[in-house]
Amino acid sequence: LSDRQIVQAAQALILEVGVEGLTMRRLSAELGVALGATYHYVPTKRALLLLLARELYREVVVPDKGAWDQRVRALMINLAHVVGRYPGMASFMNANLDETTPVELNRALIAVLQEAGFNRRGVNAVLSALFFYVAGMCSGGLNASASKDLVGVDVNRLFEDGLDILIAGARASLEENRKYTGRRRPG
Amino acid sequence: LSDRQIVQAAQALILEVGVEGLTMRRLSAELGVALGATYHYVPTKRALLLLLARELYREVVVPDKGAWDQRVRALMINLAHVVGRYPGMASFMNANLDETTPVELNRALIAVLQEAGFNRRGVNAVLSALFFYVAGMCSGGLNASASKDLVGVDVNRLFEDGLDILIAGARASLEENRKYTGRRRPG
DNA sequence: ACCTGAACACCGTTCAAGT
DNA sequence: ACCTGAACACCGTTCAAGT
Numbered sequence: 001l002s003d004r005q006i007v008q009a010a011q012a013l014i015l016e017v018g019v020e021g022l023t024m025r026r027l028s029a030e031l032g033v034a035l036g037a038t039y040h041y042v043p044t045k046r047a048l049l050l051l052l053a054r055e056l057y058r059e060v061v062v063p064d065k066g067a068w069d070q071r072v073r074a075l076m077i078n079l080a081h082v083v084g085r086y087p088g089m090a091s092f093m094n095a096n097l098d099e100t101t102p103v104e105l106n107r108a109l110i111a112v113l114q115e116a117g118f119n120r121r122g123v124n125a126v127l128s129a130l131f132f133y134v135a136g137m138c139s140g141g142l143n144a145s146a147s148k149d150l151v152g153v154d155v156n157r158l159f160e161d162g163l164d165i166l167i168a169g170a171r172a173s174l175e176e177n178r179k180y181t182g183r184r185r186p187g
Numbered sequence: 188l189s190d191r192q193i194v195q196a197a198q199a200l201i202l203e204v205g206v207e208g209l210t211m212r213r214l215s216a217e218l219g220v221a222l223g224a225t226y227h228y229v230p231t232k233r234a235l236l237l238l239l240a241r242e243l244y245r246e247v248v249v250p251d252k253g254a255w256d257q258r259v260r261a262l263m264i265n266l267a268h269v270v271g272r273y274p275g276m277a278s279f280m281n282a283n284l285d286e287t288t289p290v291e292l293n294r295a296l297i298a299v300l301q302e303a304g305f306n307r308r309g310v311n312a313v314l315s316a317l318f319f320y321v322a323g324m325c326s327g328g329l330n331a332s333a334s335k336d337l338v339g340v341d342v343n344r345l346f347e348d349g350l351d352i353l354i355a356g357a358r359a360s361l362e363e364n365r366k367y368t369g370r371r372r373p374g
Numbered sequence: 375a376c377c378t379g380a381a382c383a384c385c386g387t388t389c390a391a392g393t
Numbered sequence: 394a395c396c397t398g399a400a401c402a403c404c405g406t407t408c409a410a411g412t
Contacts, residue, residue: 034378036376094327125345136319136320211385
């Protein structure tokens with residue numbers, strides 16, 4: 001029994017029954033081991049989920065070519081697909097943002113946005129808008145059968161449309177809004 | 188013992204200990220009643236939370252004056268404040284979007300966006316972007332002590348900045364993106 | 375060190391029994 | 394009809410006891 005086995009079994013279990021259905025007992029059963037054994041490797045269920053989250057983020061591809069908006073777009077779509085595969089994971093990550101922030105992805109995006117011309121305030125605003133949008137979409141939207149007002153809508157297209165609007169906003173702010181670019185003037 | 192009493196007690200409890208800490212037993216204790224009595228009025232904990240969510244949405248003020256972007260902005264900020272008061276509520280609503288969609292607010296926003304010139308695809312895109320952004324922000328961001336990269340940031344300003352960028356994107360799409368406005372051309 | 379399995383303190387939900 | 398409280402089937406977590 002090893003850390004890697006536990007992570008793998010937990011991932012398989014989440015794919016089957018979601019984070020909601022993942023249970024320390026079920027996980028132990030899946031591993032063919034007593035409950036206490038699992039706790040010998042993982043201090044807590046929460047810690048296990050945090051570990052899985054970090055593992056997931058490492059799967060996300062960070063593009064290094066193309067214009068800043070295309071890079072941002074590609075990264076967020078990839079992120080959504082990676083996280084969206086595991087039902088309930090986005091909800092968990094969203095509710096535990098403090099310990100779940102993808103430091104590496106963040107750094108990469110910050111660099112791209114700074115290079116594009118955003119100041120610190122702009123970077124923070126665009127970043128939070130992007131992450132919260134993707135998090136929200138993954139938690140509730142991408143797997144939902146779609147609400148009544150959205151019947152017959154392709155959820156994937158909807159996701160990309162929203163993302164495009166968000167990025168268009170970033171582009172527009174870069175051109176016309178001093179608050180988010182260059183230096184702020186006093187007063 | 189009445190429905191209203193239960194809703195009120197549940198709200199008070201959530202303000203104190205969050206949705207996570209809201210328990211059918213604690214709720215019954217707060218009401219000074221046995222566990223079974225609560226279940227006589229509320230079929231399930233989930234149903235109770237759905238009821239609370241609908242109750243919350245009724246508090247949101249729908250502005251009826253001003254430009255479309257200002258109206259959208261005001262409504263979403265108001266929504267965030269109403270929902271953000273109750274810790275864990277946004278997470279629940281986000282994870283249960285199907286039964287939790289604020290039909291009235293949706294209708295109001297759809298009308299505003301249509302009047303502004305968006306077609307159905309555009310309305311859906313803007314709407315989902317707005318709701319998911321606000322949901323994400325309420326679930327994870329507004330109450331969080333802020334992540335490492337965002338230290339010293341005013342969360343309220345961050346929220347409004349992101350919202351402004353999103354709305355700027357909607358404005359830009361309205362002017363320059365055929366996909367979201369007017370009629371689509373074939374091919 | 376690694377593993378077992380009983381035990382503890384909780385849950386949500388149900389239900390016979392009382393008034 | 395309204396309410397009680399025990400009971401059921403689960404949780405996460407702990408821990409003495411075994412090897």
